[in-house]
Amino acid sequence: MGKNIIVELKHINKRFAKVLANDDVSMVIKEGEVVALLGENGAGKSTIMKILYGLYHATEGEIFINQKKVEIRSPKEAMACGIAMIQQHFSLVEAHTVTENIILGHCKGKIDFTEKEKEIQALADQYHFDVPAGELVKNLTVGAQQKVEILKALYLNAKIIIMDEPTAVLTPQEADVLMGFVRDYVAKGNSIVFITHKMKEVLEVSDRIIVLRNGKISGTIEEGEIRTVKESELVNLMIGHDLEIIKAPSMTGTDNRKNRLEVEHVSLRSKDNIPLLDNVSFSIKEGEILGFAGVSGNGQQELCEAIYGARKLHAGKVILDGEEISQLAVKERIEKGIGYLASDRYRYGMISGMTLSENILLKASYLKNWVKNGIIKWKELNNYTENIIQEYKVKAPDHEVVIGSLSGGNQQKVVVAREVDRGEKLIIFDQPTRGLDLGAINYVHKTIMREKSKGKSILLVSTELSEIFALSDRIAILYKGKIMGIFQNGELSTEQIGLLMAGYELKEA
Amino acid sequence: MKKKEILCDFLLWILFAILLGLTISFSFLPLLSVNPFQALTVMFSETFSSTYNMGNILIKTAPLILTGLAFTFTYKANLYNIGAQGQFYSGCICASAVSLALGGKLPGPIVILLAGMAAILGGAVVGFIIGFLKAKFNANEFLISMMSTYVIQYVMQLLLRTSLQESKHEYLKTDYLDKSTWLPKIIPGTSVSLGIVISLLVAVLVWYVLYKTSLGFRIRATGLNQDAARMSGISPQHQYMLAFAISGAIAGLAGLVEINGMQHMLLTGFDTQIGSYGIGIAILANAHPLAVVPASLLFGFLQVGGTALGHSTDAPASVIDLLQGFVMLFVLMSFYFRRKAELNKLKKKRIVTEEA
Numbered sequence: 001m002g003k004n005i006i007v008e009l010k011h012i013n014k015r016f017a018k019v020l021a022n023d024d025v026s027m028v029i030k031e032g033e034v035v036a037l038l039g040e041n042g043a044g045k046s047t048i049m050k051i052l053y054g055l056y057h058a059t060e061g062e063i064f065i066n067q068k069k070v071e072i073r074s075p076k077e078a079m080a081c082g083i084a085m086i087q088q089h090f091s092l093v094e095a096h097t098v099t100e101n102i103i104l105g106h107c108k109g110k111i112d113f114t115e116k117e118k119e120i121q122a123l124a125d126q127y128h129f130d131v132p133a134g135e136l137v138k139n140l141t142v143g144a145q146q147k148v149e150i151l152k153a154l155y156l157n158a159k160i161i162i163m164d165e166p167t168a169v170l171t172p173q174e175a176d177v178l179m180g181f182v183r184d185y186v187a188k189g190n191s192i193v194f195i196t197h198k199m200k201e202v203l204e205v206s207d208r209i210i211v212l213r214n215g216k217i218s219g220t221i222e223e224g225e226i227r228t229v230k231e232s233e234l235v236n237l238m239i240g241h242d243l244e245i246i247k248a249p250s251m252t253g254t255d256n257r258k259n260r261l262e263v264e265h266v267s268l269r270s271k272d273n274i275p276l277l278d279n280v281s282f283s284i285k286e287g288e289i290l291g292f293a294g295v296s297g298n299g300q301q302e303l304c305e306a307i308y309g310a311r312k313l314h315a316g317k318v319i320l321d322g323e324e325i326s327q328l329a330v331k332e333r334i335e336k337g338i339g340y341l342a343s344d345r346y347r348y349g350m351i352s353g354m355t356l357s358e359n360i361l362l363k364a365s366y367l368k369n370w371v372k373n374g375i376i377k378w379k380e381l382n383n384y385t386e387n388i389i390q391e392y393k394v395k396a397p398d399h400e401v402v403i404g405s406l407s408g409g410n411q412q413k414v415v416v417a418r419e420v421d422r423g424e425k426l427i428i429f430d431q432p433t434r435g436l437d438l439g440a441i442n443y444v445h446k447t448i449m450r451e452k453s454k455g456k457s458i459l460l461v462s463t464e465l466s467e468i469f470a471l472s473d474r475i476a477i478l479y480k481g482k483i484m485g486i487f488q489n490g491e492l493s494t495e496q497i498g499l500l501m502a503g504y505e506l507k508e509a
Numbered sequence: 510m511k512k513k514e515i516l517c518d519f520l521l522w523i524l525f526a527i528l529l530g531l532t533i534s535f536s537f538l539p540l541l542s543v544n545p546f547q548a549l550t551v552m553f554s555e556t557f558s559s560t561y562n563m564g565n566i567l568i569k570t571a572p573l574i575l576t577g578l579a580f581t582f583t584y585k586a587n588l589y590n591i592g593a594q595g596q597f598y599s600g601c602i603c604a605s606a607v608s609l610a611l612g613g614k615l616p617g618p619i620v621i622l623l624a625g626m627a628a629i630l631g632g633a634v635v636g637f638i639i640g641f642l643k644a645k646f647n648a649n650e651f652l653i654s655m656m657s658t659y660v661i662q663y664v665m666q667l668l669l670r671t672s673l674q675e676s677k678h679e680y681l682k683t684d685y686l687d688k689s690t691w692l693p694k695i696i697p698g699t700s701v702s703l704g705i706v707i708s709l710l711v712a713v714l715v716w717y718v719l720y721k722t723s724l725g726f727r728i729r730a731t732g733l734n735q736d737a738a739r740m741s742g743i744s745p746q747h748q749y750m751l752a753f754a755i756s757g758a759i760a761g762l763a764g765l766v767e768i769n770g771m772q773h774m775l776l777t778g779f780d781t782q783i784g785s786y787g788i789g790i791a792i793l794a795n796a797h798p799l800a801v802v803p804a805s806l807l808f809g810f811l812q813v814g815g816t817a818l819g820h821s822t823d824a825p826a827s828v829i830d831l832l833q834g835f836v837m838l839f840v841l842m843s844f845y846f847r848r849k850a851e852l853n854k855l856k857k858k859r860i861v862t863e864e865a
Contacts, residue, residue, distance in 0.1 A: 310740060331742030340740070348740040351733045362730060363741040371723045378721070 003030040005067075006191065007052065007083070007160060012061035014047055014215075021047040022058070023215040029160060029191050033223075034182060036194045036202040039212035040238055040296050040463060045195045046088075048212070049162045053085040054078040084153030085162040088169075090145050094138035098148050101137055102155050123154055127181055142272055143174035150181065161185070162193040167201055169272065179205050197295055199234050199502040211237040235498035238295065239465060257285040260457040261307070261426050266316030268302050268481070276302040277481040280316070284426070284457040289448070291472030291489070292461045294501050296431075299481035300461045301343060304430045307459070308340040309333040320425065334363055339423020341416060343431035343461070345408075349415045352404030356396060356414055357385040359403045363422050388417045392443070409440030416444055420451055427451060430461045445471060465494060479503045519847070523793075526843035527807065530836035537831065543824045555817035562813060564699025568771060570809035572597070572780070574708040575763035576787025577794065577801040578715050579632075579756045583650075584796045585719055586752035587732035592639065592654030593760040594784025595661035596632040600764025602665055603631030605683055605775035606673060608768070612687030620690045625765045632761015633754045635661060640753025644746035650753070658784065669777055682776035692770035704770035709802065711759060716798040718755075728752050760784070789837050795844065808833060 007029040014022040022044045029035055037045040050056045052063065054072040063070055065081050072078050075085070092101050099117045107116070120133040129147045137145060146166065153161050167175045182192055182205050196202055202209055209221040211234065219237040221229050261284040268277035277299050284290045292300055305311040307318055309330040318326045320336055328336070342348035350359050361370055361381055370381040385399035392413040396406055403411055412432070419427055429448060433441040448471055452458055462468050468475055469489065477484040477500040484500040496506060535545040556562050576593045583590040590596075607624040615623075635657060642648040669681040676684055692702035719725035731738040731748040739745055763783065768775060790808055794800035815829030 308740075329742065329744075330740065331744075334742045342740060347734075347736050349737060351730055351737050353733045354730070358726065358730075361726065362737065365723045365727050365730070366742060374722050374724055376721055376723055376726060 003032055005030050006065065008064040008067075009048070009052065010062045010064065012048060012051060012063075013059045014044075014051060014056060015059045021215050022051070025061075025212070025215070025217055027210055027217065027220075029193060031191060032186055032189045033207040034186055034192045034194060034205050036196060036206035036209045037212060038196060038199065038202055038209055038234065038238060039218075040197055043212040043238075044215035045212050046164055047215075049085060049164065049193060049195060052078065053083060053162060055085075079156050079158070082157065082159035083162070084156060084158035084160070086146065086149045086153065086164065086166060088164045090149050092137045092145055092148060095136065097134055097136055098131055098140075098151070099133045101148055102152050106156065120151065120155070124151055127154070127184060129181075141174075142169045143171065143177070146170070146174075146178070158190075160191045160193065162195065164195045165197075166194070167196070167198065169274065171274075175201070197238070197297060199231055202234075203229075203231070209234070213238060231502045231504060232495045232498040235295075235502055239463060239498075239501075257287060259283045260286045260288075260321060261459070262317075262319040263307065264317045264319065266303075266306055266318065267314045268299075268306055268311060269314050275481055277306065280478075280481070280483055282476055282483065282486055284459060286457055287452055287455045288474070289452050289458040289460055289472045290486075291468035291475045292459065292478050293465060293468045293475055293497055294461075294463070294478035296463045298478050300478055301430060302481070303478070304340060304342070304428045304459070304461060307426075308338060308428060331366055334422055335367065337422070337424035337426065339363075339419035339421070339427040341419045341427070341429045341432055343434060345412060345415055350403050350411060353402055355400050356389070356394075356403055357381050357399045359414060360385050360388065360418050363418060388414065392417050392447075409436045412436055412440060413443065416447055420447060423451075423456060426457045426459065428459045428461075431463065432460070433462070433464070433467060465497065469494075477501055519795075522843045522847045523840060526839040527836050530839035531832065533839070534832045534835040538824065538828075541824050541828070543818075543822045548818055548822055548824065551821045552814040552818050555821060556810065556814045560696070560698045561700075562817075564696055564701040565813045566806065566809040567696075567699075567701045567705045568809075569812045570805045571702075571704040571708045571766050571770065572763040572783055573786055573790055573805040573808050574712055574801055575759050575766065576783050577790035577805055578712060578787075578798055579760035579763075580787050580791035581794065581796045581798055581801055582715060582719070582728075582756040582759060583752050584791060585725075585732050586728045586748055587735070588640075588643070588749060588752060589651045590636070590639070590654050590753065590756045590760075591651055591788065592635070592657045592784065593756070593763075593787045594781070595654070595658030596635045596757040596760035597763045597767075597780070597783055598658070598661045598665050599631040599635045599757075600628035600761030601768050601775055602661075602668060602673075602764070603627035603761070604765040604768045605686065606668075608686045608690040609673070609683060612690040617687075617689030617691075620687075621692065621765075621769060624690065624769055625762065628761045628765040628768075629758045630761070632764065633758035636757020636760070637750055637754040639757070640750035643753070644749045650749075654753075665775070666777055669775065673775065675774075680776070683774045686769065686773045690769055691773055692766070700771070702766075702770035704766035707762070707766060708805075711762065712798055712802050715759065719798060724751070760787070786833070789833065793837060793840050807836070811836070 005028045009025060009027050012022050012025045025048050037049065039045045047056060051058045052072065054074045054077050063072060070081060072081065093104065099113065099120045102120055103111070103116055117133045124131045124133060129151065131144050131147045131151065137148060140148065150161065166178060170178060186192055194202070194206060206226065207223050209226065210217060211219040263283065264281050266277055266280045267275065269275055280303060282290065294300060302311060306313055309328055313326055317324055320338070325333055325336060346352065351362065361376065364370060370377045382399045388394065389396055389399065394410050394413045396410060403414060416432065432444050432448070436444065448458060448460065460468065460471055472489050474486055475489055475497070476486040477497060479501060480503065485506065500506065535549060538545040538548050556566070576597060579593040579596065580590055604624040604627060607627040608620055611620045611623060639650055639654045639657060642653055643650040666681065669683070673683050675682055692704055694700065694702055695706065719729060727738070727743045728748050728751065730743060731745045735745040767780060772779065786808055790801055790804045793804040811832045812829055815832055816826065818824050818828055819826040
């Protein structure tokens with residue numbers, strides 16, 4: 001249709017220390033269109049847009065606006081170019097009114113508040129935003145706060161608005177209103193960039209889709225193709241093509257075994273009352289691996305934490321070996337034999353400034369293994385750690401080095417060793433191989449299979465479908481906090497699983 | 510072997526920093542029309558002229574070790590106990606109240622023991638309240654602990670005007686404690702009491718608790734990464750309360766050391782800087798409980814030396830603060846430069862370190 005290109009990004013590279021967040025990303029934004037940036041968490045969607053908005057600076061690459069090369073060094077300069085960004089976490093002053101928030105930084109001298117308030121109210125009404133300009137921001141709902149953010153952009157006459165996961169915090173009704181605004185705004189010749197990992201809403205409003213994976217553009221769906229593109233194709237682009245099915249492990253005999261973990265009707269809500277888990281039920285038998293597939297951010301971490309005791313349930317029960325453990329604290333659940341390998345190792349799994357021995361002790365500080373009458377048996381603990389180093393082939397000089405000085409893969413080995421040890425009955429692996437090199441991945445996989453053969457129950461969360469296929473006996477698919485179905489490994493094709501991951505029910509064949 | 514090298518390196522840096530701090534502060538003395546060389550001679554010769562004066566260093570050191578340890582303990586939980594002064598006063602009140610009430614009626618050692626327990630409890634309660642407010646309401650422990658000092662100070666004043674005031678009702682102080690409740694002197698010819706021994710034992714005990722027990726491990730784990738601690742079944746809130754209570758208890762014990770060991774009565778507005786010196790000492794010691802001892806000794810020496818300087822020359826008494834201030838400043842700077850030097854070395858070796 002020959003729309004004018006307003007923004008062009010050319011060969012953008014962005015490095016954070018050792019991590020390549022954006023790898024040769026080139027894209028354009030045209031006048032009057034909605035571009036969706038689709039990708040998993042950590043795919044580099046936000047990074048590339050933060051570069052455009054001046055929050056980050058590209059390591060390499062160029063930005064053109066209206067065919068002119070520009071350098072955007074700060075959000076202020078971005079705004080001067082007509083670019084606004086609405087962050088996932090709003091930047092509003094809660095104790096100020098809507099008007100004060102909007103004019104913040106864009107007014108000088110004596111301020112005529114009544115005049116400004118009228119102006120803002122008119123702007124809000126123009127877009128049918130139900131936002132009282134004189135209200136304090138802290139009294140507004142999350143949806144209304146988002147509108148204030150949008151009004152901020154409109155007040156500055158932004159031509160391009162970048163929205164980072166705008167629907168994540170909204171109720172379905174609020175999301176509809178937002179989509180209405182998107183259409184209105186674009187119809188006036190403006191553009192919107194929509195950062196999201198939710199496929200349905202992408203197809204609803206977007207004119208073009210750019211899919212990112214591991215910092216690279218893995219595919220672009222042009223305007224003409226968007227009506228015909230299949231969701232499963234998008235899933236493939238998002239999670240990669242490496243979906244060959246490795247032989248599923250046999251599941252003979254699993255059926256006579258008794259249920260070890262039973263999760264019954266578990267629901268969980270965030271502070272803003274947004275459902276994170278919705279009536280989740282499943283069970284895992286002894287010696288069974290249940291794999292949870294799903295695009296990350298669909299409730300996987302919440303599910304793991306709920307079972308582990310780090311989150312309070314709103315409803316439902318968690319039962320381990322016939323005994324309800326829903327009310328038990330983390331400490332008691334560790335005692336019961338639950339191990340949990342958190343996906344964010346640095347934050348939840350280890351203490352970088354402590355030695356290997358101390359990190360091994362971390363979850364056993366209330367147990368009797370290496371503590372007698374409150375006194376740590378360092379000798380035994382150190383010997384044990386030395387054994388771990390040998391057994392898991394951890395590349396570390398001794399047990400006295402701080403874990404932060406090891407490479408990621410070696411850190412993970414130590415943490416895995418600890419969880420395997422703690423989880424005598426159940427081990428929860430949340431993305432156990434994320435960010436590891438092939439050797440370490442292999443080692444972790446072998447360890448998981450070894451523990452399974454010992455009769456332990458294993459809950460495996462992974463965004464790598466190949467991993468799920470390779471290890472699981474059964475596969476559950478999680479979408480927006482709901483289980484879309486639980487199937488035997490091998491029962492479904494990758495395409496079918498991809499559809500479930502995108503939130504589509506399977507049609508009865 | 511490697512550890513030794515690091516330790517040596519560390520000590521050299523500190524020593525250098527201390528010397529530099531002293532040199533710079535002495536170079537300011539001509540502004541006060543004091544000859545710095547003469548001052549230096551006075552400081553050393555007076556301080557080491559008699560066992561009595563040398564004993565004074567130990568007397569000053571004993572409570573400083575305890576307040577330094579108090580700050581160290583919470584620091585390990587990544588908390589800041591700025592209010593050791595208040596907990597110290599609380600300990601003083603409790604120690605003197607118990608000693609006054611029971612002195613002469615019960616055998617001395619038993620009274621001292623009870624007074625010690627009361628001092629520990631007094632400090633611990635104040636500390637616990639701060640930790641509780643932090644844990645329950647996520648209050649800023651920095652502010653609360655600081656303000657709590659003023660509260661205790663006024664409570665002390667109130668008590669000194671009422672129930673604890675001396676029989677003559679003249680000054681804001683208590684009667685002298687019964688001699689049987691005084692901590693015994695341990696070095697003849699000086700006033701050095703058992704207090705220094707108590708302080709040293711506590712330093713070792715704190716080190717033991719922090720590094721050899723699961724309780725200390727949990728506190729350190731919480732201090733280094735409270736999210737990981739929470740995920741390991743360690744409740745950070747519990748650790749906050751525990752760390753503050755123990756910290757308060759240590760500061761409270763300093764009350765016993767001062768009251769029963771040195772002052773032999775409670776009076777208004779004494780040792781007003783003991784808490785803030787404790788912070789300086791803990792920082793000087795890089796928050797290691799055993800290093801608190803030499804750091805306190807240094808502060809003790811500077812105080813005695815500074816006092817000598819004060820009455821032998823024209824320098825004002827506040828010259829002590831000048832000395833301490835500069836020494837601390839330079840030691841802190843040495844931490845920064847040492848770290849920088851270390852990083853540079855690492856970079857040169859092309860070893861990649863991951864910053865957490």
